[in-house]
Amino acid sequence: MxxxxxxxxxxxxxxxxxxxxxxxxxxxxxxxxxxxxxxxxxxxxxxxxxxxxxxLPRQSVLKRRTPGKSRGVRNVAANVDRIVVVGAARHPDWDAHLIDRFVVVAEVNGLATAVVVNKCDLVDDPELLAAPYARAGYPVVLTSVPERRNLEALRGLLEGHVSLFTGPTGVGKSSLLNVLQPGLELRTGSVSKKSHGGRHTTVAAEMHFIGQCGYVVDTPGLRDVGLWGVEPLEVALAFPEFSAHAQRCRFDNCRHMEEPDCAVVEAVSDGEIAESRLASYRCLLEEALQAARQWN
Ligand SMILES: Nc1nc2c(ncn2[C@@H]2O[C@H](COP(=O)(O)OP(=O)(O)OP(=O)(O)O)[C@@H](O)[C@H]2O)c(=O)[nH]1
Ligand SMILES: [Mg+2]
Ligand SMILES: [Zn+2]
Structure with a gap:
């Protein structure tokens, strides 16, 4: 469907x-x-x-938690096996923490995850934005719609999968699909000058058949994603690049916060893990702990 x-x-x-x-x-x-x-x-x-x-029986159901206190869960799509988190290098500005939230949602759903930095025509070094995810082991593609940059790499990422594009609004998810599949003619929006936040142009999840690429679900951009109900222990698991280092932390149950001899913190100092990723992790862990306290 x-x-x-x-x-x-x-x-x-x-x-x-x-x-x-x-x-x-x-x-x-x-x-x-x-x-x-x-x-x-x-x-x-x-x-x-x-x-x-x-x-017919589903292989998977992608669920989305609504942000804030409402604690709603919404089923977004069935049978998706790959999440592509799309962000814009500019307009709207790259927000590493928000991107990390999208990536964590994909991890919590247990789905293969990739990151696309779009609108690379608008900045000089988009590689800097992509580096934390490449270092974490995620497939990363740097794209530009007007320059048709790296569309073949994006195609390669989608080939043989049922993928879902997610990310903030106005980053170019629908625009990318339009250039991947000429004739698709999805509605795309102009980013409002005032907020650079964009308006929602795509209003509901829609699946498209992209020739040899397979299926891609385009979704409306989200201002924020809820993560309530994620166990504190699950948060670290959603940062795959931490695990190899975490085995060397002094404490088995190290949370990579204030503990002494934390190998994850060391890996950040050595430049093996991006500082922004540790910051996002700590923020999300704090959120998960707070939610757990409220539940109990
Ligand atoms: N400079 C530049 N502009 C782009 C690029 N990709 C998309 N845009 C523009 O960004 C605006 C928003 O693009 P959309 O494709 O509607 O963004 P979206 O992510 O689908 O937004 P929602 O449907 O609201 O979630 C449009 O004006 C596009 O023309 C790009 O690579 N470079
Ligand atoms: Mg759209
Ligand atoms: Zn640690």
């Missing part, structure tokens, strides 16, 4: 896109709500209409 607007579900069937509606049974059972990315059984009717009859 590619996208849903006003009760119409677009489903890709070979090279055809069918507009379908839900069979009554699905409408009643909220739990079986059909998600973008779901594989479904469709019945075509004599009158030309088509209905979704059955939902």
């Amino acid at each position: 590619l996208s849903c607007t006003g009760g119409v579900y677009r489903v890709r069937l070979d090279d055809e896109i069918l507009e379908t509606t839900l069979r009554g049974r699905f409408k009643q059972e909220r739990a079986s709500r059909v998600l973008v990315g779901d594989r479904v059984v469709v019945r075509e009717h004599a009158d030309g209409g088509a209905t979704i009859e059955e939902l």
Whole structure:
């Protein structure tokens, strides 16, 4: 299922896109709500209409926690196996902490993660922004839409996967998909001059078939992502570059905060782990500890 607007579900069937509606049974059972990315059984009717009859088992469900105190969980898409966190080098400015939050959400969902630094035409050394993630072992691609920079590398990243583009609003997620697949013509927005924050141009998750690349889900940009309910211990695991060093911390249960002989802190001094990543980790751990205190 590619996208849903006003009760119409677009489903890709070979090279055809069918507009379908839900069979009554699905409408009643909220739990079986059909998600973008779901594989479904469709019945075509004599009158030309088509209905979704059955939902096939899911390999994964990507969940998003709403930020703040509301503690809501929303299912975003089904069967996604790769998250591509897209940020802009400028307009809006690169926000390492926000990018780290997106990356941690992907890790917590247990999905392969890659980072794209887009709008590289607007800065001199985008490599500096990308370095912490490359050092952490994530595939990183530096792109520019007007310059068509590194589109082949991006294609390579997507090939054979069901990917989902996530990141702040206005960073160029839809623009990248438009240049990867000419003819797609997704709506893209202008970044408002005042805030550089952009307006939401994409309003709902939509899956697209990008030729030999496979499927990509475009999502609306988010101002913030919630991480409540992530166990404090899970936070360190979401920073994969810490683990090799953490084994050498003096304390087995080192949290890489104030403890003496912390090998993660040493790795930061040696330039093996980016300072911004340790800062993000500490911030997220603090958040997780606080949330855990509230629960208990
Ligand atoms: N200079 C420059 N501008 C870009 C680039 N990519 C996208 N833009 C511009 O950035 C603006 C926002 O692009 P969108 O593709 O709508 O951004 P988005 O991430 O899909 O935004 P949401 O749908 O709101 O989440 C548009 O005006 C694009 O033309 C780039 O590589 N370089
Ligand atoms: Mg968009
Ligand atoms: Zn430590």
